Amino acid sequence: MTASTLRIALVGNPNCGKTALFNRLTGSHQKVANYAGVTVERKEGHFTTPSDRLVQVMDLPGTYSLQAVSPDEAITRDVCEGRSAGEMPPDLIVCVVDATNLRLHLRFVLEVRRLGRPMLVALNMIDAARRRGIRVDAARLAERLGVPVIETVAVRRDGVTALVTELDAFTPPNTAPAAAGAAPATPEALHAEVRSLLEDAVSMPRATAAVDDAIDRVVLHPVLGLVLLAVIMFLIFQAVFAWAAPLQDLLAGWVGAAGEWVGGFLDSMPMLQSLVLDGVFAGAGTVVEFLPQILLLFLFILALEESGYLPRAAFLLDRLMHAAGLTGRSFIPLLSSFACAIPGIMATRSIADPRDRLTTILVAPLMTCSARLPVYTLLIAAFIPRREVAGLFNLQGLVLFGLYFAGVASALLVARVIKWMRRDRSEHSLLMELPSYRVPHPLDVAIGLWDRAKIFLQRVGGIILALTVLLWFLSSFPAPPEGATQPAIDYSFAGRIGHWMTFIFAPIGFNWQICIALIPGLAAREVAVSSLATVYALSGGEEEAAIQLGQIIASQWSLATALSLLAWYVFAPQCLSTLAVIRRETNSWRYVWISAGYLFGLAYLASFLTYQITRALT
Amino acid sequence: MSTAALVQAIVIGLAGLWAAWFAFRRLLPRTYRRWLALFAARVDQPGVPRALRALARHVEPRSPHATSCGDGCGSCGGCDAKAGADIQPIRLRPPPARHGSD
Numbered sequence: 133m134t135a136s137t138l139r140i141a142l143v144g145n146p147n148c149g150k151t152a153l154f155n156r157l158t159g160s161h162q163k164v165a166n167y168a169g170v171t172v173e174r175k176e177g178h179f180t181t182p183s184d185r186l187v188q189v190m191d192l193p194g195t196y197s198l199q200a201v202s203p204d205e206a207i208t209r210d211v212c213e214g215r216s217a218g219e220m221p222p223d224l225i226v227c228v229v230d231a232t233n234l235r236l237h238l239r240f241v242l243e244v245r246r247l248g249r250p251m252l253v254a255l256n257m258i259d260a261a262r263r264r265g266i267r268v269d270a271a272r273l274a275e276r277l278g279v280p281v282i283e284t285v286a287v288r289r290d291g292v293t294a295l296v297t298e299l300d301a302f303t304p305p306n307t308a309p310a311a312a313g314a315a316p317a318t319p320e321a322l323h324a325e326v327r328s329l330l331e332d333a334v335s336m337p338r339a340t341a342a343v344d345d346a347i348d349r350v351v352l353h354p355v356l357g358l359v360l361l362a363v364i365m366f367l368i369f370q371a372v373f374a375w376a377a378p379l380q381d382l383l384a385g386w387v388g389a390a391g392e393w394v395g396g397f398l399d400s401m402p403m404l405q406s407l408v409l410d411g412v413f414a415g416a417g418t419v420v421e422f423l424p425q426i427l428l429l430f431l432f433i434l435a436l437e438e439s440g441y442l443p444r445a446a447f448l449l450d451r452l453m454h455a456a457g458l459t460g461r462s463f464i465p466l467l468s469s470f471a472c473a474i475p476g477i478m479a480t481r482s483i484a485d486p487r488d489r490l491t492t493i494l495v496a497p498l499m500t501c502s503a504r505l506p507v508y509t510l511l512i513a514a515f516i517p518r519r520e521v522a523g524l525f526n527l528q529g530l531v532l533f534g535l536y537f538a539g540v541a542s543a544l545l546v547a548r549v550i551k552w553m554r555r556d557r558s559e560h561s562l563l564m565e566l567p568s569y570r571v572p573h574p575l576d577v578a579i580g581l582w583d584r585a586k587i588f589l590q591r592v593g594g595i596i597l598a599l600t601v602l603l604w605f606l607s608s609f610p611a612p613p614e615g616a617t618q619p620a621i622d623y624s625f626a627g628r629i630g631h632w633m634t635f636i637f638a639p640i641g642f643n644w645q646i647c648i649a650l651i652p653g654l655a656a657r658e659v660a661v662s663s664l665a666t667v668y669a670l671s672g673g674e675e676e677a678a679i680q681l682g683q684i685i686a687s688q689w690s691l692a693t694a695l696s697l698l699a700w701y702v703f704a705p706q707c708l709s710t711l712a713v714i715r716r717e718t719n720s721w722r723y724v725w726i727s728a729g730y731l732f733g734l735a736y737l738a739s740f741l742t743y744q745i746t747r748a749l750t
Numbered sequence: 751m752s753t754a755a756l757v758q759a760i761v762i763g764l765a766g767l768w769a770a771w772f773a774f775r776r777l778l779p780r781t782y783r784r785w786l787a788l789f790a791a792r793v794d795q796p797g798v799p800r801a802l803r804a805l806a807r808h809v810e811p812r813s814p815h816a817t818s819c820g821d822g823c824g825s826c827g828g829c830d831a832k833a834g835a836d837i838q839p840i841r842l843r844p845p846p847a848r849h850g851s852d
Contacts, residue, residue, distance in 0.1 A: 400754045401754050401755075401757065401758040403758055403762060404757075404758045404761055404762055407762055407765060594772065594776070595772070595773065595776050597769075598768070598769040598770075598772035598773045598776070599769070599773060601765055601766065601768075601769035602766070602769045602770065602773060605766050605769075655773070655776075655777060708777055
């Protein structure tokens with residue numbers, strides 16, 4: 133680190149644009165969204181100013197006060213107060229405020245100022261404030277606060293030029309902070325000072341945006357709002373099926389053609405040809421076909437995140453969540469779990485009460501993560517006819533919606549049981565900031581989708597491919613004995629393991645091929661699909677290998693088995709990474725075992741009932 | 751053994767090694783790092799060829815990679831429960847004893 137290196141920390145209230153500013157300054161692609169609580173851990177990056185000064189930037193979780201009430205807020209407090217273990221305090225605290233909501237955000241500025249550390253205020257979203265007729269006299273505000281106030285628009289390319297210039301010119305003082313450790317001001321005193329600042333430096337036609345109020349009259353209506361939420365969710369799953377099908381067929385054609393082309397060069401090497409065709413193309417290649425569904429799902433999630441609708445949905449569902457033993461605070465972590473349980477579990481750091489946080493962690497894996505989408509799509513496409521219901525709805529989309537709904541309903545039920553079992557009866561009201569509505573920026577959504585596509589393809593080319601190759605080995609060796617009458621895979625390690633496992637899984641309708649797929653599916657759920665494809669490709673002859681997996685299972689499985697597997701994946705014991713994150717966040721193996729145990733039990737019970745009832749009815 | 755069979759055996763062997771290494775590194779990152787550290791400590795000794803010592807220093811794990819999970823499990827660093835800078839484990843306190851006659 134050179135003498136002119138500057139370490140800055142971005143702090144402020146949640147959802148004021150800290151991470152957007154961090155991304156703009158450092159060129160990172162950290163997740164941003166239009167609701168509070170997206171950043172729950174410290175992120176670091178750096179950039180070089182025009183005068184070649186290296187600036188190290190810390191992006192900290194948002195907090196309303198230095199009196200931290202949740203684990204993520206404690207991180208910010210410790211860094212600001214220089215209490216972060218083994219770390220020097222930042223040279224400069226950049227306090228980011230939302231210019232459209234200064235009444236709330238200036239309170240935190242005043243708290244930070246009392247620390248006496250070098251700071252400046254980034255008056256972010258100044259463009260949105262101007263559009264709403266809010267006028268901020270930055271010079272007057274700077275004079276009153278006694279610190280520089282810089283206007284920024286983090287989402288615009290040229291929106292941070294003034295801030296970078298200020299950072300370039302900043303010289304850290306040699307003296308120790310004057311008021312570090314000063315007693316916090318009373319809330320009344322802070323409010324009075326904020327009011328005085330606003331009267332002096334800000335003119336605001338009205339406290340909230342008129343358009344927000346108009347939309348909220350419908351969106352937050354106790355009946356209309358819930359109906360709207362249900363319609364939005366319903367349409368998302370309809371679209372995932374109806375719109376993605378042509379693209380999926382196109383991708384399947386390309387993967388198949390590429391496999392044939394590559395396989396053509398390997399006729400003289402049958403084992404290698406089998407690895408490439410049955411392992412790489414039939415296995416990992418099959419998972420690639422689900423990219424359109426994943427991207428469509430994330431298109432809607434990103435648009436909703438950007439719009440500011442999600443906190444409203446949390447508000448609407450608070451009563452329901454409360455009845456289930458959760459709080460509205462759990463909504464965002466649970467919603468994040470639709471992408472993946474790991475960020476969902478980490479997002480529980482914004483929940484102040486440790487018991488509420490633990491309950492949310494334990495039920496988060498019941499939210500249907502995107503990795504389950506390929507499994508659902510494969511089985512629904514194979515067993516549920518593609519036809520319209522009531523001339524309006526797609527039956528396959530309805531079933532997909534039902535599966536997601538089953539995940540949510542079971543999470544609420546499990547949370548209710550945990551609430552009933554735990555002795556603590558504390559209740560916590562929801563206090564959540566509703567951000568202004570924003571039209572999702574197409575470029576931001578496109579970048580978000582590109583990131584999702586990269587993540588998905590990296591998974592396919594990484595862990596999914598690796599496990600598929602390993603499964604191919606286990607399914608190909610040892611070679612069958614002389615005079616063997618069954619397909620070679622029956623004599624392989626994988627075949628034997630699969631046959632042994634049917635002892636446990638036969639009552640729920642799983643054949644040995646499914647049993648094999650369950651094991652690598654613990655590492656990443658999509659691997660269940662690639663494993664099935666590889667196992668069936670190796671089980672059948674050349675003709676069967678050329679047929680798509682969906683057609684094979686449609687002809688070989690009963691409806692009861694397919695529905696049983698769908699029920700299994702609603703509850704399926706989560707992937708190993710999720711268990712590892714539960715271990716990390718709870719600091720206990722006990723909760724890992726509890727989580728894995730109850731999910732396995734629920735999955736088995738649901739599959740057993742589904743299989744037996746379907747068999748009795750069909 | 752024909753050339754084609756030899757090439758086939760080598761490629762399949764390499765693919766298997768890569769798959770095992772990747773899965774091991776991803777699913778058991780702490781054990782992987784421990785083994786690497788053990789290997790580096792054993793090999794980076796006086797008397798060992800310079801190239802091997804350089805390799806040992808190259809593979810020696812320096813610090814746990816951060817497991818910032820971003821917004822999807824694809825960006826997760828794997829199953830490393832200990833890595834990550836800002837671990838905030840839950841600390842449950844026993845609920846206060848209930849008083850009263852009920």
